[in-house]
Amino acid sequence: MPVKFGTIFQTITSLQGLLVRHRETIARCLDTLQGKAEWSVKGYLDDTVARQRVAAADPAIQAKLAARSASPGVRYFQQKLVDAMIDSALRTWIERLTGDVxxxxxxxxxxxxGLKLLSGTATGRSERMIFNRGYLVSEAARPGFHAAVAEQAAAHRADGVTLDVRGPWPPYNFCPDLSAAEPHAGG
Known part of the structure; x- marks a missing residue:
């Protein structure tokens, strides 16, 4: 039933009331979801690998690296500038990569x-999560979807990107939230 995960109804009557009030919405939702499942795809980035790749591909960064001073004090500040340039280039690269995927x-x-990006504590991974999306995929399109995930994973692996596809899940993220307007339903 399309309500927020963990929703608790105080009584059977409150549940029945929700079903009656939202009968048409529920029926449309179930019709739409017939023959489809939710798949999640998360993208993780090894920052060390990605920073090296981004720096190596950027002529302006390479020029700054080549022109660093021998003086430790000056070199320190020059390296700070290079690090800021790499940070900026990496942000742009991540935006482009996630858009392409x-x-x-x-x-x-x-x-x-789009789904919430999770911390390393939540994922249990050392890599930073840069991509988290849910996809509603028909049974007929499932092989093509999985092939596309594998293709994107292979294309970006050398850049320090790992794609993780999971599912099928109940299509929770593609259901209307009926509990939001229900004062007697709480989660």
């Missing part, structure tokens, strides 16, 4: 949605 995967999905 999203575009490649969305062609195989009925719908897609």
């Amino acid at each position: 999203e575009e490649a995967l969305e062609t195989h999905a009925v719908e897609a949605t």
Whole structure:
């Protein structure tokens, strides 16, 4: 049923009331979801590898690295400037990469949605999460979707990117939230 995960109804009557009030919405949602499942794709970045790749590919960064002073004090400040340039280039690169991955995967999905980026503590991984999306994929499109994930993973592996696809999940992220307007339903 399309309500927020963990929703608790105080009584059967409150549950029945929600079902009656939202009967048409629930029916439309179930019709839309028929033959489809949710798949999640998370992207993780090895910052050390990515920073090296970004720096090596940027002529301006390479020029600054080549022109560093022999003086330790001056060199320190020059390195700070290079680090800031790499940070900026990395942010731009990540935005472009995630856009490319999203575009490649969305062609195989009925719908897609962005999900919260999780910390390393939550993921249990040392790599930084840079991508977290849910995809509603029809059964017929599933092989193409998985092939696209594998293709994108292979294309970006050398850059320090790992893609992790999980599912199928119940399509929670593609259901209307009926509990938001229900004063007697709490989570």
